[in-house]
Amino acid sequence: MSNAPRRRVFEGFRLRELRRRAGISQAAMAARLGISVSYLSQIENNDRPITDIVLVALSREFPLEAFGDAEASTSLLRTIDAATDASVPAGRLDEADVRRGLEQQPLLARRMVALHEAWRRSQEQLRVLDDRFDSGSTGTAPLPWEEVRDWFQAEGNYIDVIDRSAETLSADLDPDRPTRGLEDRLRWHGIRVTGEEGDGSQLSRFDPRDRTLAVNSALPPESRAFLLAHRLVRYEFENEMREVVEQSGLASPAARELLSIGLANYAAGALLMPYTPFKDTARDVRHDIDRLRQRFGVSFEQACHRLSTLQRPGAAGLPFFFCRVDMAGNITKRHSATRLQFAALGGACPLWVVHEAVAIPDRILVQHAEMPDGTRYVSMAKGLVKPSGSYARPSRRYAVALGCEELHAADFVYADDLRPGGAATPIGASCRICPRVDCDQRAFPPAASAIAIDPDRRSVVPYGFN
Template identity: 90%
Template sequence: MTPPRRRLFEGFRLRELRRRTELSQAAMAGRLGISVSYLSQIENNDRPITDIVLVALSREFPLEAFGDVDESASLLRTIDAATDAGVPAERMGEADVRRGIEQQPLLAKRMVALHEAWRRSQEQLRVLDDRYDSGSTDAAPLPWEEVRDWFQAEGNYIDAIDRSAETLAADLDPHRPNRGLEDRLRWHGVQVVAQDGDGSELSRFDPRARRLAVNSALPPESRAFLLAHRLVRYEFENEMRQVVEDSGLASPASRELLSIGLANYAAGALLMPYGAFRDTAREVRHDIDRLRQRFGASFEQACHRLSTLQRPGAQGLPFFFCRVDMAGNVTKRHSATRLQFAALGGACPLWMVHEAVAIPDRILVQHAEMPDGTRYVSMAKGLVKPSGSYARPPRRYAVALGCEELHAADFVYADDLRPGGAATPIGTSCRICPRGDCDQRAFPPAASAIAIDPDRRSVVPYGFR
């Protein structure tokens, strides 16, 4: 028999959250889907916070933690599985899900496991789709694919390294980050010198002389990242070695790439310490320009860091993040949301990140809807990295960051969008997108039957079923 749940009375915290977010009781009640009188009773501890209200709080205010974190996470995962619009079956109500967890906890866990397995199969389908497009017949993933998938499976969060970076950051001077990094490197016997060049080489380390030469043309945030990248190789050597050993990656190339990726991750975590960065992000409503100024980071670095805030019990807002080049290739990606990217190749042409590549230094926002009905608000910005030489073209690409529509109130870029209004219909990849009325379709979905009507002409010269 399931033991009775402890009644949760945390009205003072709910009231403090409402005041901190400057919401009236009516506005807060509306976001939680309850009446104003019910909210008032909860705030005064006349009534406990129920599971249904906990779920609403977790969805509307993911940066807050009420009650038992593990129980709330379990309830959210079960509701996600029971209400996923991508599954062709009638959705369950949240009250039915809660009763199911209480009365049949093993059955609920099994449903969640099946749903997660289904999602993994969809991800594998995306990978196969991309390999088909690229003409690859090799069943084994390439080293960089293997490392990319490893980070995705880890949720793009490495706890041991992140916590070590947070501890080290507390010992450095926050007002002079470059000087603090250089002083710490000098303690390890490393000398930092300037290096002239055309931009093709960002830095070079001489292990025998223990000298790190950094390109003098780099902006301060790039220089700081390179210093941090070298420093963490000394400071977190044992932690990174253990992660690589436990990764299960077989090939030497994959393990070496993972080691470099972990150093990149650690450098970002050192320059943007978890707790301070998460709290500041919440304070400025995830305004990237304010974040990068506060932490001396680049626009891309700040976006990427937001996608790594997945510490258990202290998660940040669940974001997706990606980087797209001029050809539409997704060269960096991670998603803490239900949205998943094509593993290789390009993204949906209707996504405004492609337009952002051609319009550097301007932020574009979009309200988009996936085929399963999930809506997202996102921003994208085109960036240009100077090469340092007329003979070398600059690097041009765009980064995109977004979250589900239900978190729009905590995402400053959604202020000009109307929640519930018209949204651009987008997909993941033409080969697995079921939309039949898309004028931008490049080819039909895989395994679909093509229907051709010679007497009817449209933008796409075929239908499918």
């Protein structure tokens, strides 16, 4: 490693503007950064530089802002996360020791981060095996949709080449009339858009012979816009999506076809909600989904999903987890940019608020939850109903959930009614891998645990384990 001294960071004006934009006092900002008010005042007046300790605190408390050397701060954060992960069964290191180790032994620090990430992947594989056990799947090869789901998860749910192309294309469309702009662009490709009556079973139909896209007339405006964008990106980004599919390494033809559809869905969302404007607006409104939905003309679910994809290197948004759960408790869509990992096929913790939200449509529920490793999250969940368009077909009912770690609560409007550090609901990923011994909602013991049964004692759960 180079022995050249690191550049001293004097960005007091930016820090002061950040504090004022967040609407918090010097005392509140100092408390969030873990420093004294006088020290913060000196930094804001450029009398003292922003040290590594403060840079790390800023990165955690305000992840949408970049101070100093962003790459160095990211490396330090990853190393600290690896060294202080409470879920690893070993003593945690002090952050000062971690910083010193990163400076003196950078290769060793990178190795520790790589091992930690490998351990995290092994835990994810354990969850996948748990899901397959729950679903009754005994085959060794994953199903095509499982391949695609895992591929998106491995990519961090962010596809740079497609996202940047969508952001460029969006600048050429009329921002005041997005649907009209999409139709005009489709006409440029020789595609005519028409309306079509139906019972709601078919959203759109494309005829390649006369190049006509028929869209169900009963759909709401945001669904219509998404279908137009979905068709447009298949022409605009054909080469980019083909290259991504070819380099994906997916084994089955069906998985590659599903990936193509998934990439078009991703591109359509990125086109309607271009990266930088969407990320900046999300920060300004503190990730208020309804305000984002109205600003960009998208659905509640689309806005939630897009927030979970804002993982551009050097310009990442707030790290969120996102999922969609149906009436039976199956998780039909999921992604996590946080440490939270949940069951993929069902069997998720019944204490999670998203299950309650399914039964209460069009109402937002919030929850303060804690995982077995001690990490706390704030989340919101909302039940949604999509009309079928026909009395003969039941409406689609499901819920979406969006959440972040407690340390980002100040940037998440739904956390305003929760008290940081207060009581939190103890949740887990799945009963088969949850170590909690005092949960009244447990459906079955953890895998590989020895069951202890006492016939003279009766409790809600009829067994213990160790």
